[in-house]
Amino acid sequence: MNTPPIYLDHQATTPLDQRALEAMLPFLTSEYGNPSSPHSCGRTAARAIRTARQQLAQLIGAKNEMEIVFTSGATEANHLAILGAALAARPTGGHIVTTAIEHKAVLAACQRLVDHHGYTCTRVGVDAYGRVRPTDIAAALTPNTVLVSVMHANNEIGSLQQLAAIAEITTPRGIVLHTDAAQSAGCGLLDVLDLGVDLASLSAHKLHGPKGIGALYIRSGLHITAQQTGGAQERGLRAGTPNVPAIVGFGVAAQLITNHAVPSTTFIRTRRDRLECRLLAAIPGTTVNGHPHQRLPGNLSLSLPGIEAADLLDRIPGIAASTGSACNTGSGEPSHVLTAIGLTRDQARATLRLSIDRTTTDTDIDQAAELIIHTAHTLMRTPPKAA
Ligand SMILES: Cc1ncc(COP(=O)(O)O)c(C=O)c1O
Known part of the structure; x- marks a missing residue:
């Protein structure tokens, strides 16, 4: 299986x-x-x-x-x-x-x-x-x-x-x-x-x-x-x-x-912050989109330096994540949200949305971080294809 x-x-x-x-x-x-x-x-x-x-x-x-x-x-x-x-x-x-x-x-x-x-x-x-x-x-x-x-x-x-x-x-x-x-x-x-x-x-x-x-x-x-x-x-x-x-x-x-019968937002935020810290430390030039504090506890939108997010995700079938909003995926158009906050077309295409929830474990976070970091480093070493 x-x-x-x-x-x-x-x-x-x-x-x-x-x-x-x-x-x-x-x-x-x-x-x-x-x-x-x-x-x-x-x-x-x-x-x-x-x-x-x-x-x-x-x-x-x-x-x-x-x-x-x-x-x-x-x-x-x-x-x-x-x-x-x-x-x-x-x-x-x-x-x-x-x-x-x-x-x-x-x-x-x-x-x-x-x-x-x-x-x-x-x-x-x-x-x-x-x-x-x-x-x-x-x-x-x-x-x-x-x-x-x-x-x-x-x-x-x-x-x-x-x-x-x-x-x-x-x-x-x-x-x-x-x-x-x-x-x-x-x-x-x-x-x-x-x-x-x-x-x-x-x-x-x-x-x-x-x-x-x-x-x-x-x-x-x-x-x-x-x-x-x-x-x-x-x-x-x-x-x-x-x-x-x-x-x-x-x-x-x-x-x-x-009824608080499910893990709290603090549980989710802690895991999101752990993933954010690991990715920011290992992939220089990465920026976080959205408000630093006034944002959903499980949201992590990252713009990676010179990397196509779709390309990155294609190379990591072991992670299910999004390049922006699921609604924009496939349209080829940069997300209207990312352009509204001032990102260029290229920065929008380099944007990855990782969303964490109460079912996400520490192991998920650590394995996902490793896969993303390894693939991002590979792509950063790969010269872009000639047009
Ligand atoms: C902010 C927001 N509004 C509306 C929707 C649409 O929700 P539904 O799938 O229940 O129609 C979504 C789902 O992607 C959403 O994220």
Whole structure:
């Protein structure tokens, strides 16, 4: 049997926690009722969804479980939040503000408002650490601004945004604040009340839950327009029979984090720092992207001197990692996040994203460091191919 690679791509996706899987299994087999059915099978499914809603609400510090709407993932949650909130506030001709480093799901939803609803959109730039200045958000607002969407933690460079300071600007003006929190919720870093956000997008597969399920937190009292209509599921905000097994797995994955039943962020940060120190010491000229402290504990984005990250990873099949965001891989285009923080095209191509998580061991770190250092040194000695 082939040895599996050392998995350092937890920002792309995480393995399903065994406890989440076990909770899901009955709902894939014997408990197959439709939660909308008025009989005992339906009631069992409906109860399981209610429990998961409570588990999600607890994870993110929501006031009550009715503030959670299940979706197919963070992509759908972003679309529901952005289109739903903007169109509820103003059917056409409004203005929205976002940042230059958002996930493509957010940028695409904003673009739909521009292309189909007569909206204008301002993309605010970030500093060299990938952080947006709240004063720049304030400066971008116009009398027509109905929504600001700023991600909590970046999926490529891990930088955390100052959402509480941004909420202090948007809330008094009655502007809705949305955050894409797909990357931060699993670290237990998201508290929607502390941050003052109105909407937050979540994804189960980023926090050891199953794929194909996510959620949108909608602050009580905020009205948004449904984007998928039909049945009355999810308070009419997301029609369609809910994916009960996945929702149950998502709930358990969330509860494990809330109950500290999994290794802490300190555990993850210690391993990330160990890998960072070893690589920086052994590969001179390597730089770390993202904020030195205000970044996700498991994120390590490195630009290596004169080395193509894709080439490096091709030569190390024993490591599963990314050259940037998984979404950009294969497009050939340099990542919009890396260019937004000022990296040149060459520096962006030399960028490697290693993401560590609670399942990463010290042995994984030491073996991965050795493989990367050895391969980088080989590539540094190899003259580049003539064009
Ligand atoms: C920041 C961010 N937003 C949204 C998504 C999309 O999430 P999903 O796969 O649940 O649609 C991702 C996943 O890559 C992400 O990292």
